[in-house]
Structure formats: C-alpha cells, structure tokens
Amino acid sequence: MAPNKKIPLRMCVSCRAMKDKREMLRVVKSPEGDVRTDESGKAAGRGAYVCGGEECLKKMRKTRALARAFGCAVEDSVYDAVEGYFSRKKNDQK
DSSP, rough: OOOTOOOOOOEEEEEEEHHHHHHEEEEEETSSSSSSEEESSSOOEEEEEEOOOOOHHHHHHHHHHHHHHHOOOHHHHHHHHHHHHHHHHHHOOO
C-alpha cells in the first residue's frame, strides 16, 4: 500500500459514524427504483452505507434510516437482508 494513500470513508445512515468503506455494507436504490443490498459496492444507483453494529442495526430499523436516505418506502425484506448479511459476516469470523 502506498504511504499516503487515502482510506475511503463513508457515513453510516443509522449511527452517523464515519468508517472505512470496506467495513460497511452498501445498500443501493437503482435507477428503476428498487432498493437492495450491494455486497460488491459497485452496483449503479444511489448508495447508502450501514456499519453493522448491533445498536446501529436496531436503530436503522426503528428510525427507518434507509427510507429516509432514499426518500422512498423501503420494504422490511431489505432491512432483513442487511441484518442477515452482518449476522453471516459475524458467524464467518468465529
């Protein structure tokens, strides 16, 4: 890694903390209007990032953070997919 290479930071839509982009999950609203998780981080559309802390995930669902970020209704299945991604990631680390 180059000595002065900048680490891309993104803000979590739930807890508003700035974290390394690679530690977070991107959720994308495509140009067609559908909202889904984007594990690759490269899908076309408007992105929002979630850091995956336990309290953060609870707050994300309670405050409907993704719906606010995208300005449209977001189905519960998207929130379930975000929580499922972080629970799988947590199990893989064990």
